[in-house]
Amino acid sequence: MTPAETAGIERACTRLVLQFAKYNDDLDHEALAALFVEDCVFARPLDPAHPYYGKDKVHAIFRDRKARLTRHVMTNILIDVVSRDEARGNSYVTMMSAPDPDAPWPREGEGLFIGSFDDVFVRTAAGWKFKSRIGNVALYQGGRVPVLPIPTVEETGTAQ
Amino acid sequence: MTPAETAGIERACTRLVLQFAKYNDDLDHEALAALFVEDCVFARPLDPAHPYYGKDKVHAIFRDRKARLTRHVMTNILIDVVSRDEARGNSYVTMMSAPDPDAPWPREGEGLFIGSFDDVFVRTAAGWKFKSRIGNVALYQGGRVPVLPIPTVEETGTAQ
Amino acid sequence: MTPAETAGIERACTRLVLQFAKYNDDLDHEALAALFVEDCVFARPLDPAHPYYGKDKVHAIFRDRKARLTRHVMTNILIDVVSRDEARGNSYVTMMSAPDPDAPWPREGEGLFIGSFDDVFVRTAAGWKFKSRIGNVALYQGGRVPVLPIPTVEETGTAQ
Numbered sequence A, B, C: 001m002t003p004a005e006t007a008g009i010e011r012a013c014t015r016l017v018l019q020f021a022k023y024n025d026d027l028d029h030e031a032l033a034a035l036f037v038e039d040c041v042f043a044r045p046l047d048p049a050h051p052y053y054g055k056d057k058v059h060a061i062f063r064d065r066k067a068r069l070t071r072h073v074m075t076n077i078l079i080d081v082v083s084r085d086e087a088r089g090n091s092y093v094t095m096m097s098a099p100d101p102d103a104p105w106p107r108e109g110e111g112l113f114i115g116s117f118d119d120v121f122v123r124t125a126a127g128w129k130f131k132s133r134i135g136n137v138a139l140y141q142g143g144r145v146p147v148l149p150i151p152t153v154e155e156t157g158t159a160q
Helices: A005-024 A028-031 A055-064 B003-027 B030-031 B055-064 C003-023 C029-033 C057-065
Strands: A034-045 A068-083 A086-100 A110-125 A125-143 B036-043 B068-083 B088-098 B112-125 B127-141 C035-042 C068-083 C085-100 C112-124 C127-141
Touching: A005 A028, A005 A068, A005 A086, A005 A110, A005 A125, A005 B003, A005 B068, A005 C003, A028 A055, A068 B068, A068 B088, A068 B127, A068 C003, A068 C068, A086 A125, A086 B112, A086 B127, A086 C068, A110 B030, A125 C068, A125 C085, B003 B030, B003 B068, B003 B088, B003 B112, B003 B127, B003 C003, B030 B055, B036 B055, B068 C068, B068 C085, B068 C127, B088 B127, B088 C127, C003 C029, C003 C068, C003 C085, C003 C112, C003 C127, C029 C057, C035 C057, C085 C127
Parallel strands: A034 A125, B036 B127, C035 C127
Antiparallel strands: A068 A086, A086 A110, A110 A125, B068 B088, B088 B112, B112 B127, C068 C085, C085 C112, C112 C127
16 A cells, blocks of 8 residues: 555544544434444443444434433544555543533533543445444543443344 | 645644644734634634634734633544635634643643634635634533623624 | 655654553553654653653653553644654643552543643654653643652763
8 A cells, every 4th residue: 555545544534533523422323323334343431341233223322312412532543554445543532521412501511531442444335434443431530430221132232 | 636635635724723722822822813814703612602803803812811821632623625725624622721821830720621613714825724713612620611701892893 | 845745754753642642551661662762852741850861761761660540642733844854743641540550440530631742753764753752741630740759860861
């Protein structure tokens, strides 16, 4: 690959990372789901032990949960191009949120959380997509760590 | 446009976003104002309802207010190239500040604020500039939200 | 230089800034040290008055201190290409940490610190490296500012 091709793949994958945050914070769940391939894997940062399998299951997480006002601050985006059709990435996510996205701004946040994502990106006919996105949370300050209910197998789907 | 031209515009506009933060934090108000075209619009994140019109009015905001120690952490910079001469952008700003920029470091901050900017960039003979920059603040933690006095029409100018 | 060459240097130096944070947070001290040239200078953000001279001395700082769980969030990375073989950079670092990197996640952080790095990068036969990296911390919120013991001349080395 030429340096220009490598740089182009880095740009495309970086953009996916930023779009995931934007669509998540904008509550645009359909656009968020469209960033993944059909047979994807996704693990939420606060519950990495229970990954979700398949674009529909990922879509449902965001669509069906109670909406919050969130801001996912994405940084430290490191992309490693594996081949013309595959790349890996690591990025940091710093998150603040509050209940009720329709209340007037600015809202007092309920804690600041710093985690990261490990990503696998693949090239498809419709451009680069997430194949795999595994989150975690390392540190927080203020607020408290939410306890997420363990999802059912119906919710997560199963590895193909 | 070629991918290289698009990438070049993205780089130029990303750089403007970072320079705005740098010049703001460095109290270099002249350099900050020079990032805007003459007939620009700018709305401060904590007071999006009262935009300022024209480079001189924008310059005056920063030059004439009481100086603080600030750090504007810029992330999630998404640039959409509209044409060879225009681009749009969205970015997140995470801000901490303290009074008295001349006191010894490190200083205890007065709250952490997360907001964003919606930008319109245009190409000029002197390179890419902000045509429009509209801020807001969504969330904060610690400290309290400052109440800004409503600016006069003399301060803000009016839309041309 | 062509715009493509300039962009390539910016990418390489940005990557060094992100790799420094990653290797630091991953406790990969060998890889971190390899980002510097032999005759480098490095000043820690919380103690800019006592720079360390030489790659071995820098390596030892990280290798020999008590390990903590850290996340260095890197943003506002502005690279200025000086020549084909030298570049300068400024970036912001937002840091949270906790003792004991082996305790279960997420951990409660001990303060949020915002500082920056002033960098000089040089091209070597093994790619771009840090020649000089001078940190500082401007603001913090929560926790308290750690008091670092003044390093000995044996620890810091001396300017060549």
